[in-house]
Amino acid sequence: MINPKKFTNVGVVGFGAYIPKFRITVEEIAKVYEKDGKSIAASLGLNQKAVADRDEDTATLAVEAALLAISRSSKLKPENLGAVLIGSESHPYVVKPTGSIVAEVLGVGRDYLTADLEFACKAGTTAMTLIASLIESGLIDCGLAIGADVAQSRPGDALEYTAGAGAAALILGSKKYPWLAKLNTVSSFNSDTPDFWRREAEKYPAHAGRFTGEPAYFTHVVQGTKEYLQKFKQKISDFSHVVLHMPNAKFPQKAAARLGINREQLKTGFIVPEIGNPYSASAMTGLVKVLEEGKAGEKILVTSYGSGAGSDSFSLTIKRKNPINKKDDIKNQLKNVEQISYTKYLHFLGKA
Amino acid sequence: MNSAIQIWRRQKLNYQHLGRTGAVISKTRIIEAPLGFKGPYWVVLVKLDRKTRLVGQWVDIIEPKIGMKVTGVLRRSGETGKAEAIEYGVKWVRGR
Amino acid sequence: MYITGAYQTQFGELWDKDLKDLIVESGEAAIKDSGIKRQDIDLVLVANMLAGNLEGQNHLGALAAELLGLSGVNAGRVEAACASGGVAVNQAITALKAKTAKNVLVIGAEKMTDKSNAEVSTGLMGAASGEERRAGLTFVGLYGLMARVYFDRFKMTKNDLAYVAVKNHKHASLNPKAQYPFAVDMETVLKSSCVASPLHLFDCSPITDGAAAVILTDKARSRRDIDIAASQVASDSLSLTERDSLVELKATKLAVQKAYREAGITSKSIDLAEVHDCFSIAEIMAVEDLGFCKKGDGFKKIRAGEFDHDGRLPVNLSGGLKACGHPVGATGVKQVVEIVTQLRGEAGKRQTKKAKIGLTHNVGGSGATAAVHILKKR
Numbered sequence: 001m002i003n004p005k006k007f008t009n010v011g012v013v014g015f016g017a018y019i020p021k022f023r024i025t026v027e028e029i030a031k032v033y034e035k036d037g038k039s040i041a042a043s044l045g046l047n048q049k050a051v052a053d054r055d056e057d058t059a060t061l062a063v064e065a066a067l068l069a070i071s072r073s074s075k076l077k078p079e080n081l082g083a084v085l086i087g088s089e090s091h092p093y094v095v096k097p098t099g100s101i102v103a104e105v106l107g108v109g110r111d112y113l114t115a116d117l118e119f120a121c122k123a124g125t126t127a128m129t130l131i132a133s134l135i136e137s138g139l140i141d142c143g144l145a146i147g148a149d150v151a152q153s154r155p156g157d158a159l160e161y162t163a164g165a166g167a168a169a170l171i172l173g174s175k176k177y178p179w180l181a182k183l184n185t186v187s188s189f190n191s192d193t194p195d196f197w198r199r200e201a202e203k204y205p206a207h208a209g210r211f212t213g214e215p216a217y218f219t220h221v222v223q224g225t226k227e228y229l230q231k232f233k234q235k236i237s238d239f240s241h242v243v244l245h246m247p248n249a250k251f252p253q254k255a256a257a258r259l260g261i262n263r264e265q266l267k268t269g270f271i272v273p274e275i276g277n278p279y280s281a282s283a284m285t286g287l288v289k290v291l292e293e294g295k296a297g298e299k300i301l302v303t304s305y306g307s308g309a310g311s312d313s314f315s316l317t318i319k320r321k322n323p324i325n326k327k328d329d330i331k332n333q334l335k336n337v338e339q340i341s342y343t344k345y346l347h348f349l350g351k352a
Numbered sequence: 353m354n355s356a357i358q359i360w361r362r363q364k365l366n367y368q369h370l371g372r373t374g375a376v377i378s379k380t381r382i383i384e385a386p387l388g389f390k391g392p393y394w395v396v397l398v399k400l401d402r403k404t405r406l407v408g409q410w411v412d413i414i415e416p417k418i419g420m421k422v423t424g425v426l427r428r429s430g431e432t433g434k435a436e437a438i439e440y441g442v443k444w445v446r447g448r
Numbered sequence: 449m450y451i452t453g454a455y456q457t458q459f460g461e462l463w464d465k466d467l468k469d470l471i472v473e474s475g476e477a478a479i480k481d482s483g484i485k486r487q488d489i490d491l492v493l494v495a496n497m498l499a500g501n502l503e504g505q506n507h508l509g510a511l512a513a514e515l516l517g518l519s520g521v522n523a524g525r526v527e528a529a530c531a532s533g534g535v536a537v538n539q540a541i542t543a544l545k546a547k548t549a550k551n552v553l554v555i556g557a558e559k560m561t562d563k564s565n566a567e568v569s570t571g572l573m574g575a576a577s578g579e580e581r582r583a584g585l586t587f588v589g590l591y592g593l594m595a596r597v598y599f600d601r602f603k604m605t606k607n608d609l610a611y612v613a614v615k616n617h618k619h620a621s622l623n624p625k626a627q628y629p630f631a632v633d634m635e636t637v638l639k640s641s642c643v644a645s646p647l648h649l650f651d652c653s654p655i656t657d658g659a660a661a662v663i664l665t666d667k668a669r670s671r672r673d674i675d676i677a678a679s680q681v682a683s684d685s686l687s688l689t690e691r692d693s694l695v696e697l698k699a700t701k702l703a704v705q706k707a708y709r710e711a712g713i714t715s716k717s718i719d720l721a722e723v724h725d726c727f728s729i730a731e732i733m734a735v736e737d738l739g740f741c742k743k744g745d746g747f748k749k750i751r752a753g754e755f756d757h758d759g760r761l762p763v764n765l766s767g768g769l770k771a772c773g774h775p776v777g778a779t780g781v782k783q784v785v786e787i788v789t790q791l792r793g794e795a796g797k798r799q800t801k802k803a804k805i806g807l808t809h810n811v812g813g814s815g816a817t818a819a820v821h822i823l824k825k826r
Contacts, residue, residue: 021413053411054390055427059440063426067371092438105367105426105440327448338413347390366582378694380592381645382584387570389584397593397689405689407583407593418600429582441582 002187004231010132011179012316013076013142014171016068017288017330018061019275022051023337024345026161032342033156044161045249049276051340052150052165054348058088059101061167061281062148066106069144069169072324074178076171078106082140083113083131087123087280089198089205090149091116102146113140120196121245122306123147124168124280129186129312131172142173149279152349154204162248166278168285181291181300181316185232189224190310197308207307213251216309221245221255224311225303232315236260239315240298243269243286245305247277268293274334280306287316289330294318356437366441369408369424373447374400376420379410388430396444398422412445421447449544450673451823453482453663454788459773460627462657467499467559468515470659470778471508475516475555478661483670484551486516489663491549492523495536495556496777501571502563512555522549529575530726532556533660533780534681534810534819540664541679550666556781557659568655572776575813577687588644588652588727590688590814595646595729597694601744604732606646608747610637612728613650613770615750619757620767622798627656627773651728656773660782668826674788677711677805678822680704686816699818700737700809707807707820708739715739718761718822719802720790722783724811725768734809735763738820762800765790780810780819791825 025048027037041047052061070078084103091098099114113134117123124147131143148167153159172183195216198205208216221244229235236242242265244252249272256266269286278285283304290300296318303313326332340348359366378397385391394410410416411427424442432438455477457470465473471494479486494508505511509523526536533556540552560568573581576590598604614634620626632650640649664676682702685691692698708714715738723738725731732746740761741749749755755763766772766786769779787806789795808821 053427055409055411055429055443057428057438059438060426060428063370101440104363105370325448336413378593378596379645380585380589380596380647381642382586382589383641383645384565384569384586384588384643385584386573386581386586387566391584393584395583395585395589395593397694407580407585407687407689409584418596430584439582 006185007132007136007183009174010135010172010183012170012181012183012291013173013177013179014069014073015169015180015288015291016065016072016328017166017168017281017285018064018068019166019330019333020050020052020056021337022053022340022348023048024051024340024342028342029161040161045253046162046273046276049162049164050166050278051345051348054350057092057150058090058148059092059098061150061165062086062098062102062146062169063105065146065148065167065169066102066144068325068328069171072322073171076142076173076177079109080142081108081112081144083134083143084108085114085117085127085130085143086146086148087117087119087127088149089118089120089279090152094200119310120306120308121279121282122304122310122312124284125302125304125312125314128170128172132183132186135172135174141176142171145170145172147280147284149281151277151279152204159207162277164276164278166275166281166285168281168288170284179319180322181318184315184317186312186314187228187231188310188312189220189227193309195307195309212307216307217247217251217305218255220309220311221303221305222258225259225313228313238299239265239301241268241290241294241300242266243283243290243300243302245283245303246270246272246286249273271330285330291318292322292329296320354439359437359439366429366439369400369406369442370426372400372424374398374422376416376418376422377405379416379418390431396422398444409443411443414446423447449541449676450665450668451662451676451784451788452484452665452669452673453478454785455481456625456660456782456785457658458625459656459658459775461561465657467503467505467557470557470559470657471512471555472515474557474659474661475512475553478553478663482663484663484665486518489518489551489553490521491540491543491552492518492521493536493540493552493554494525495532495554495781496525496558497527497529497532498558498560498571498776501574502567528817529812530776531780531810531812531817531819532777533782534808534821535780535817537662537781537784537821538679538681538819541676544664544666552664553661554664554781555659555661556778558775558777559657560655560775561657565655579687586644588647591727591729592644592647593688594694598729599646601695604747606638607634608751609651609728610634611751612725612731613637615756616725616764616768616771619765619798620771623767623772626767626771627654628771647727653726653769653774656775658773658775658778660778660785662781662784671826672792673826674791675824675826676821677824678707680706680710681817681819682706683817684815686813688814691815696733696737696743697811697815697818699815700734700811703818703820704738707822711822713805717805718807719805720762720765720787720800721807721809722766722786723763723809725764725770726774726811728770730811731763731768738807738809757798757800765795765798765800783808783810784821787823791823
């Protein structure tokens with residue numbers, strides 16, 4: 001079991017997200033398969049997803065998000081980072097860590113910890129927990145946790161409508177650095193549940209259809225959150241903002257209803273209708289948006305979900321709003337996008 | 353095409369202009385791409401604020417214009433074969 | 449120093465000829481044309497850029513010597529990208545000046561049509577810098593970057609640029625050895641597909657097979673021997689980004705200034721020229737850089753017909769690189785062959801009446817090497 005520990009020395013020192021500029025609509029994809037795009041969009045609760053350019057990958061997206069996070073931090077230089085942990089389901093190499101590629105680009109130096117993480121869509125938040133623990137133990141003073149993905153989905157599969165791309169970076173640090181938010185507590189809830197997986201050398205993930213709902217997403221998100229609240233004697237109403245993993249719009253809305261989370265709480269971090277599901281970056285991107293737009297004193301609850309399966313829950317308290325690089329806030333990034341056709345989409349995925 | 357060793361040796365060179373700003377001096381849209389690249393794409397000739405000049409691929413969704421302020425971002429360089437080492441480099445977008 | 453033998457093969461897509469055939473044909477014919485005895489040749493230089501890339505064949509000096517029954521002779525290959533030919537001729541002249549050779553055979557040969565356009569285009573980028581290659585540039589792109597600046601700075605129009613190809617095709621229609629021996633109209637040039645903006649297909653020289661050979665000698669023996677008045681080579685940075693200007697080639701200016709000095713003349717004395725029109729913009733900059741007109745006036749003067757067959761200074765009577773063809777290593781030598789042929793009065797339908805002093809201009813890459821020769825009728 002994980003102890004009900006309250007972190008004493010971990011805060012958010014910098015944060016940033018990067019969402020690729022291309023979008024493809026549900027209708028554009030549905031046309032290819034002669035399906036009813038309008039009704040599929042309605043059932044998913046979203047109209048489009050973000051698509052990475054052909055020369056973007058998890059490493060390049062991670063660097064974009066990390067550079068933004070670093071620019072928003074104070075008193076922090078890349079060589080101060082003691083750990084770089086990147087969670088993804090689309091690491092560019094199966095063997096050779098994305099972490100060292102990103103660390104090299106950022107100029108972290110040689111004296112740091114890295115290894116790649118994978119736990120479907122929750123590897124990024126798990127990276128946060130590990131970084132927080134390294135800081136709390138005093139092994140490092142600050143670390144970079146990233147969730148990033150260029151999601152792959154089998155053409156013709158239902159996931160094709162939502163599998164997107166994006167990256168979110170959180171720099172956590174000890175009191176040595178000015179905090180934009182304080183990390184309060186974390187917990188995790190896991191099991192061996194085969195809802196969605198990808199075997200080695202397989203290009204596309206496989207999934208168990210409707211089984212991905214109740215026994216997978218809902219059990220881990222709802223139960224995981226409830227156990228977290230119980231562990232730390234908290235209530236949903238304690239939080240101004242709640243961010244849940246967003247594989248589509250319907251799942252998190254349904255989970256929210258069960259947990260007593262209202263629309264206001266969900267609203268700010270609810271990015272899925274604009275960008276689809278960037279897998280490991282989903283919940284973390286929602287969190288970054290809350291940090292960009294929230295007010296000092298507000299408490300945030302995040303529950304991520306990763307297939308296979310598990311959820312991480314954690315809470316933060318906003319200390320102050322970030323005034324740097326507001327033009328790169330998610331809400332501004334969402335303004336300049338280019339809609340693309342299915343053929344261009346295939347070209348970007350490297351299939352044409 | 354490129355050996356992993358050459359890519360490794362070029363890392364510093366490849367990343368040196370990341371985040372730098374400059375302006376477009378000239379541009380050309382490559383329709384017929386060379387081996388290892390998939391066209392079409394713009395290539396821009398950029399003058400950095402430090403008077404250094406360089407050429408690089410354009411990756412913004414808007415068309416580059418002469419005189420436009422630009423910034424370097426990290427992207428994959430060229431097409432990479434399934435088993436090859438990946439080369440990363442700096443490409444250009446409108447300045448933020 | 450004199451040019452005593454000169455020959456050019458057919459230029460074009462020569463499917464049934466390989467590089468060795470081109471070397472043999474041009475070498476044998478140049479030797480025959482010169483009247484020199486084979487065993488008196490004491491140096492063989494082969495100008496070629498791509499044989500190593502495209503067919504894995506290097507060591508062309510020894511190969512050519514063997515094929516021409518000259519084994520034993522001093523032989524080597526010269527490479528300076530598309531200026532390989534001009535630089536090889538210059539090195540032959542240097543040997544003559546140094547008296548290390550009396551009779552030099554220079555062969556420029558290139559076989560380009562066995563491989564795909566993309567492979568050849570990639571191979572040609574060996575003339576550029578690593579940074580330019582990694583940016584996904586092609587040669588058309590490099591000259592496109594220059595053309596873009598030229599267009600804006602000097603207010604050139606698309607029609608002005610297109611006229612260069614119209615002129616050179618007109619000239620080539622009189623040259624049976626040209627790859628494209630036919631005229632084209634402005635519309636055809638303007639409508640051709642874009643390759644790298646703002647350059648279109650008809651602004652670009654083609655991919656060509658061909659060879660040309662000359663014999664240079666230290667003594668004049670016949671009326672057909674042509675005087676070498678100047679031979680100069682200059683270099684500039686490999687990368688376009690390191691140049692002083694994007695609308696001129698400093699290497700051309702340096703080489704031609706040295707050449708005019710060596711020949712004791714100015715640009716005004718030049719009657720005709722073969723310039724390096726790898727792309728139409730290159731010819732426009734060349735006539736300016738060579739001093740035939742002021743900077744920014746090139747396209748105007750070309751359009752006004754000053755460099756036409758019947759103009760004051762015919763440029764590219766062979767059809768140039770665009771219409772005669774551009775087998776890269778051969779071009780510099782072919783330019784010398786063309787001027788020699790014109791000065792000898794043996795150019796048939798494309799003969800110019802005013803041919804006493806001619807100039808050749810051969811460029812490597814986007815301007816990193818320039819070789820200029822000035823030849824005089826005796």
